[in-house]
Amino acid sequence: MKKNTDQYVQVCYDSIALFLCIHIIHRYQVLMHKRDVPALDKYWETLLQIFWPRFEYILQLNIESIRDCDPQKFTNIDKRPHYRYAEFSAAIVGINENFPSERVARLLAALQVEVENFILRMAAEFPDHKDQLIFQINNYDMMLNVLLERTKEDSRESESFKDLLNARILEYVEEILSPYFGGMMTFVKECEKYLERGQMENLKTEAGIKTNLIFILI
Numbered sequence: 001m002k003k004n005t006d007q008y009v010q011v012c013y014d015s016i017a018l019f020l021c022i023h024i025i026h027r028y029q030v031l032m033h034k035r036d037v038p039a040l041d042k043y044w045e046t047l048l049q050i051f052w053p054r055f056e057y058i059l060q061l062n063i064e065s066i067r068d069c070d071p072q073k074f075t076n077i078d079k080r081p082h083y084r085y086a087e088f089s090a091a092i093v094g095i096n097e098n099f100p101s102e103r104v105a106r107l108l109a110a111l112q113v114e115v116e117n118f119i120l121r122m123a124a125e126f127p128d129h130k131d132q133l134i135f136q137i138n139n140y141d142m143m144l145n146v147l148l149e150r151t152k153e154d155s156r157e158s159e160s161f162k163d164l165l166n167a168r169i170l171e172y173v174e175e176i177l178s179p180y181f182g183g184m185m186t187f188v189k190e191c192e193k194y195l196e197r198g199q200m201e202n203l204k205t206e207a208g209i210k211t212n213l214i215f216i217l218i
Contacts, residue, residue, distance in 0.1 A: 006050050015058040016091050019104075022051045026099045052103075059107045062088075066114040071122045079126075079135045081142035085115050089143075090150040093157055105156065112157060116164070133172040140165040 012018060029044045066085075071077065089108060096104045119139050123132040144161040151158060174185060194200070 002046060002050070005047065009050050009054045012054065013058055015055055015062070016088070016095075018051055018055040018058070019092060019095055022048065022055065023095055023099055025051070056103070056107065059111065063107070063111050063114050066111070066118050069118060069121075071118075071125050074125075077122060077125050079131060079138055081138045083142065083146070085111075086143040086146035089157060090146050093147065093151045093155055097152060097155075108157065112160065130172065130175055133168055133175060136168045137165065137172060140168060 009018065025044050025047050029041070032038070032040050032044075089111070092104065092108060096108075119136060123135045126132045126135060140161050144158060144165055147155065147158040147161065177185065
């Protein structure tokens with residue numbers, strides 16, 4: 001049994017299937033403990049020792065593949081989002097919620113970092129900054145929606161993409177409004193800094209200068 005399982009696992013590249021097997025084993029372990037059958041503990045541990053290294057190896061291959069991917073070799077890049085990572089990550093995160101594993105969380109975090117870097121590399125292929133932002137917004141929004149549909153709302157991955165999405169949306173809004181309201185936006189940012197630091201006198205001075213300038217322009 002062990003030999004046959006090992007032979008199959010060593011040629012398997014389906015990381016989701018392997019992870020499902022790991023969690024099925026965990027469930028059987030819990031079930032056997034509830035039924036007070038400790039005789040199978042060694043058997044379950046032997047199976048886990050077969051599945052875990054292969055699963056981690058395949059995830060590491062995915063991480064390295066994304067890290068080494070060069071967008072400049074692509075023949076065509078458009079602003080549409082790319083779904084494969086989102087679907088894969090949501091599947092792993094969803095399974096991992098049942099029996100949380102820190103080793104899986106670390107691998108997913110490393111994978112997410114490489115995906116975020118890859119999105120930045122892809123975005124850099126667009127000559128226009130607004131197109132770069134649109135590409136990032138489309139991808140972050142899609143990834144966030146997939147994760148929210150299939151995992152807990154407060155998962156580490158969804159929170160990360162939520163922050164990235166909000167930051168890029170804000171940057172895009174500023175990019176669009178800057179030619180028309182650049183001075184006002186700069187003034188608001190400066191005032192916010194003074195408020196955060198509690199520098200009310202500086203805030204009053206800044207507000208007075210801007211008010212005088214407005215009256216002069218009028």
